[in-house]
Amino acid sequence: MPNPFQDDFFADDLPPPSAGAAQSRAKAAESSTEPADAAASTQRQAKRSDVALTPNAAQHTLLAAQLPPQLRMGVSTWSYPGWEGLVWDGAYANSVLAKKGLGAYHQHPLLRTVCVDRTFWRPLTASQYAAFAAQVDADFRFVVKCPAGITDAQVRTEEGKPRESNPAFLDPRLAVEHFVEPTLEGLGDKLGVLVFQLSPLPWGLLSQPSRVLDRLGLLLAAVRQALLKHPQVIVAVEVRDPELLSPSLTQTLKTQGATYCLGLHGKMPPIEAQLPMLRALWPGPLVCRWNLNRIFGAYGYADAQKKHEPFSEIRSEDLHTRELLARTIAGITGAGQPAFVTISNDAEGCAPLSIALLAQAVTHLTQKSHAQKPNKS
Template sequence: MQDSLFPEETQLAAPRPAPAPAATPVAAPEAPRRRGSKVLPCPPDESLVALARELPPRLRLGGSSWSYPGWRGLVWEGDHNESKLSREGLTAYAQHPLFRSVCIDRSFYRALTAQQYARYAAQVPDDFRFVVKAPASVTDATVRSENGRAVQENPVFLNAEIAIREFVEPALDGLGTKLGVLVFQLSPLPLPLLANLDEVFARLRALLQALPSLAAAPDAVVAVEARDPEFLTPAFAALLRDCGAAFCLGLQAKMPPIDGQLPMLRAMWPGPLVCRWNLNPVNGAYGYESAEKRYAPFDKIVDPDPHTRDTLARVIAATTAAGHNAFVTISNHAEGCAPLTAASLAQAVVSRRG
């Protein structure tokens, strides 16, 4: 299966040279400060427009949310606060040459309505696709306090009825054909459940088999992202394959690096790629807050991760060449600045297209 997933693997020692970047990524250039003005996209960067034309049409790159003031000069013009960008920045974001997707993270913390999803859909082009996270109320085995500490067992963990009513149906109704991926991110399990994965797998199978048809959204994929390495087994791959779901390649420090997760993709080949490149391992397994401080205001690459980038580019190239969609969303915490990481990843993908 390794050769099927990476048909060019025998040539990896001498890949086609990547085009030299125009310049080393640097901080966004200064732009006029225009408080209170409309959020406008940056003028088209012709090098990014040309790069986007070379990307496989089945690849959809995007960020993890869009409300970052530090992207001034990279995604939008002017100086806008986070609140304004959250409300009004999506249209400008969707005009970035490389961004044809975005991950809606806020749905993880509170279920969204069909009307809220519809408002997002109205702000982007027809070819745009959303990656949406299921609420933690059904994907976390524990109920947590405001500081994230587990306080009790979650009685509706992986409850299909609630997942459909509060997540799948609103997202499908509101986003329509712009729905790309429904992600069930399973939070780290408490030790008793982690020691009894058969029970978790049985609940997950029942949920996935109960989901309604997504035929109204032809590109839509259901994907499951684990936060425990113990999930990376043939049994988990077989469960997802049997239920028509994808494995979400979750690149963050609680899971093995990309090489340690490739066997799951090979076991499920062929099929779509869903990847969320979230947290650089240099920050540690619980390094979200330290990454926030280290990378803010998210306007430059701080911790380059060329191995992850090049390996992911190889997987994207193989997946799209085989006729399958690839959804890849990137957090600022991956390297420091999602738009610049997307540009570097796009260059790496283009260099592998023969």
């Protein structure tokens, strides 16, 4: 498939921020402004167990309508009370949002997907997935992570320290039986992406990447076989070792009909250094997980959480990543390919506001591209 945006698509050089960047930030920040009676509202709704979408979300309806239909954006996990006035209509406990917040979340005009991160720590059953699916409409799609018990080469302690080698690492049978089949049964047509995130590898495997890629190829082949009746489901592989970004990984993904998950995280190179993987796999979809702002380093989740809580505002703006990601989205969706982008609070401080700002950037680029196309009439 030819590349219709050769100059902008997977761009290597980022142009200076547009003059409207500050205005865009200001507009998105306005959506976090609480009403004058916020204190009374918080007290009144603190004990509520039903979750509703904030009326403020309606301001994004026009923006959402201007986005490419192939684009789905969402967050990584949705149970944050700090999103009051951004997503929620009032104050709710984490536990209430975890159980019932998805029904309100999916009504937000900009939120058409969500990454179910909790599956990385413990497999879910088909009935648990079905409970998620029952809270959203037919157009919504889920991004789901494979359990670490399959994608981590090491068994770890509760503190995350390696304890021993994992005999189930990249086991095709376990991946199908404990991950693919339950998600398909529970989510059905609402399953959008299966993500296999490989945890950092021990040196014994990292120094012999062919061993890892051979295992990965067998797993992906089994997964694709299990998805024969569901070709719309995207299979994506995310890595946390830069050493794995190689033609060998590209060939493994191509052979098995999978794609590379653009993992924006302190342990990986910046976005511009990962884009060659997508170029090598073109044409194909975009799967991106913007997890952690690079200013916090490879293991800076605790520091990011401390700075960003309660996750209600942009506190670590990353304009470089956002604008380059917007250009990548515009190019891929402009070529008719789907794009799934999920963002964590640890990216800039508040995932819903990051999504609003990214949506504005994508809309600006797509409108500019349409305006530059010659009029064939």
